[in-house]
Amino acid sequence: MANIVTSQTRIANRAFILLGSTERIDSVNDPSPLALQVKDLWHESRRQILVAHPWNCAIRRARLDRAGSVPAFGYSAQFLLPSDNLRWLPWVTGDCEWFEGEEEGGFILSNEAGPLNIRYIADIEDVTAWSAHVQLLMAYRLAWDLCESATQISGNVDEARIAYEGQDGRGGYLAEARRLDGMATGRRANDSARAGSRWLDGYAGGRRPPGVW
Incomplete structure (x- = not known):
């Protein structure tokens, strides 16, 4: 089974990539300012994505x-x-x-x-228990939250938000993740x-x- 810290670190680094940043962390447990910022945001960002949809894995x-x-x-x-x-x-x-x-x-x-x-x-804290699309959604959400944070990571806040939730009901990875999750739901009529x-x-x-x- 994948290591939880390693998986969290990969998600965080994917968020930096989505922001167009060259910054990376070796571990979410690093004492570096960037890793500490990720840890500060992680809990609320995780809860935000989990409540956004009845994900099968959660x-x-x-x-x-x-x-x-x-x-x-x-x-x-x-x-x-x-x-x-x-x-x-x-x-x-x-x-x-x-x-x-x-x-x-x-x-x-x-x-x-x-x-x-x-x-x-x-409230599933173990990211290794999440499906792949929920893990990627976390990266999008974290990118948005990091873009707004005190670290001033390069990236436009509006662009990060649109990448996550879309605009005018279209686009955004949240909609794609919901679609992928719905494909694995047998009781679609029972919403x-x-x-x-x-x-x-x-x-x-x-x-x-x-x-x-």
Whole structure:
């Protein structure tokens, strides 16, 4: 299995290449200013890409038992989400696992007796467990974040952003990564990332927040 630090270093150096920079690091654990900047940005950049789409490599399943405490009002029960949860993926209405509920404060609130069977995006820190397109997406995201950072790495911020997320709904590696990931998804009609969630469907008359797939 590939070494985690080596894989992180390769992703960071790919980000420098995408920026057109000749800078390189030998390891993300180097004490050099550039490596330290990568480490400062890594955690949030990683979480940004993981929540951007229900990547197959980051989806996990869990069975949640009813918590001892109950909500102050509105629901009769609450269920503690896994500690590595980044984003709950509600079931589609009509699915055999579907239930009515909403996420608040690290819990799912519901009137169900439980246990609840859920799918969610996990906070996967081991980049060697990511698919190749998610690793490359991390390089694009890191390039954008490094371009905005205090190191002033050469590269235009707008160009880095467009390379990552595209413009006017077109282009950008994020769209390509989503397409590649979708090709490995068997239940395409069951779009659990979109339906059955008040959080996703309740924004401003049904409009989803920016960056949510």
